[in-house]
Amino acid sequence: MSSFTIPKTQVAAVVESIGAPIEIKHDQPVKQASELAPGECLVKMEYTGVCHTDLHAKKGDWPAKPNNPLIGGHEGVGIVVAIGEHSERPPVKVGDRVGIKWLANSCLDCEFCRKGFEQNCVKAQLSGYTVDGTFSQYVVSFVHHVTKIPESIDSASAASILCAGVTVYRALKNSNTHIGDFIVLPGAGGGLGHLAVQYAVNMGLRVIAIDTGAEKQKLCLSLGAEKWIDFKQSTDIVKDIKDATGGFGAHAALVTASASAAYEQAVDYLRPTGTLVAVGLPNAPLGANIFWTVFKSINIVGSYVGNRQDAIEAIEIAAAGKVKVHYELKPLNALKDVYEGMEAGKVVGRVVLKCE
Numbered sequence: 001m002s003s004f005t006i007p008k009t010q011v012a013a014v015v016e017s018i019g020a021p022i023e024i025k026h027d028q029p030v031k032q033a034s035e036l037a038p039g040e041c042l043v044k045m046e047y048t049g050v051c052h053t054d055l056h057a058k059k060g061d062w063p064a065k066p067n068n069p070l071i072g073g074h075e076g077v078g079i080v081v082a083i084g085e086h087s088e089r090p091p092v093k094v095g096d097r098v099g100i101k102w103l104a105n106s107c108l109d110c111e112f113c114r115k116g117f118e119q120n121c122v123k124a125q126l127s128g129y130t131v132d133g134t135f136s137q138y139v140v141s142f143v144h145h146v147t148k149i150p151e152s153i154d155s156a157s158a159a160s161i162l163c164a165g166v167t168v169y170r171a172l173k174n175s176n177t178h179i180g181d182f183i184v185l186p187g188a189g190g191g192l193g194h195l196a197v198q199y200a201v202n203m204g205l206r207v208i209a210i211d212t213g214a215e216k217q218k219l220c221l222s223l224g225a226e227k228w229i230d231f232k233q234s235t236d237i238v239k240d241i242k243d244a245t246g247g248f249g250a251h252a253a254l255v256t257a258s259a260s261a262a263y264e265q266a267v268d269y270l271r272p273t274g275t276l277v278a279v280g281l282p283n284a285p286l287g288a289n290i291f292w293t294v295f296k297s298i299n300i301v302g303s304y305v306g307n308r309q310d311a312i313e314a315i316e317i318a319a320a321g322k323v324k325v326h327y328e329l330k331p332l333n334a335l336k337d338v339y340e341g342m343e344a345g346k347v348v349g350r351v352v353l354k355c356e
């Protein structure tokens with residue numbers, strides 16, 4: 001059912017095959033209201049963030065491959081314009097403003113879903129990876145997984161909370177930290193990282209930001225990081241961190257860099273009993289020294305996006321004004337340039353695209 005006029009075609013950014021260039025196509029079909037399956041909804045997109053995961057998807061550099069032709073994008077906000085007939089108890093209605101996250105859908109009935117690990121559901125569908133994503137004007141999503149957006153936050157500001165925000169928020173929950181603890185954030189000037197700085201500061205953590213360049217330095221310090229380390233300039237990152245933490249090292253490291261080099265020294269600069277939270281996703285071995293991992297009683301945790309509840313909590317914190325996405329707004333057809341900037345490490349915070 002729909003009270004909205006839904007066009008037959010739309011503009012979308014398409015990757016035909018792995019590694020192929022981005023093509024802005026003007027004739028992509030739009031699924032009509034009558035064609036939606038029960039549980040599906042059609043969302044008219046307003047804004048979408050660009051995550052480094054979208055670049056991994058375009059390049060196909062992960063062991064699990066995307067479905068091509070692919071419309072990427074997985075942190076978007078738009079309006080529900082239709083809901084599939086016979087949807088069972090849809091928690092959203094036509095006209096609601098919702099967010100689309102990486103986890104488009106999961107079965108909600110398996111062991112992992114029941115335990116709150118919806119992202120690990122074997123039937124998980126992934127926006128912009130296994131199902132078409134938010135780099136388009138209309139997206140088919142799923143009524144039980146879209147996230148309602150509170151009124152007090154505008155759509156462009158909310159978009160990147162749906163992936164970058166929820167991911168670091170959940171990762172911080174997995175970091176075994178307490179108020180006053182030191183946390184190291186390699187990748188702090190990027191999309192996930194600059195939000196991690198803010199959620200961590202909100203938790204009362206003392207942030208040591210690692211990234212490179214004057215602009216990222218300024219951003220991280222303005223967001224509340226206590227110490228900045230430029231990984232291209234430091235000659236001894238381990239010493240820098242030990243010096244900043246009274247000699248013992250940090251209680252936790254949450255790595256959001258997409259380069260494996262950012263993981264290499266984490267076990268060395270963590271204090272005994274510290275926790276390394278792996279979030280950034282290079283397709284590479286972890287490289288942690290086993291002796292020191294054991295001898296220092298280090299915890300190593302993988303943290304993968306978040307569930308529906310994490311998404312609601314992360315967006316509510318942002319809607320309350322406690323976390324703000326630092327973004328540059330661009331049109332959808334700028335995606336190719338955005339990827340080039342991201343590859344070169346030039347994106348400070350996030351880029352958000354206008355879908356309309």
Ligand code: NAD
Binds near residue numbers: 188282
């Ligand atoms: P981004 O490109 O915006 O940020 C990455 C940052 O890492 C950049 O600022 C870069 O300068 C910095 N960096 C590179 N090498 C570094 C090093 N050696 N030390 C410190 N910093 C370094 O990317 P993003 O969108 O924030 O995504 C980051 C990674 O997280 C990607 O691999 C992405 O796929 C992954 N990701 C994981 C999850 C998850 O659920 N675990 C969710 C979303 C994204």
Ligand code: ZN
Binds near residue numbers: 075163
């Ligand atoms: Zn993402």
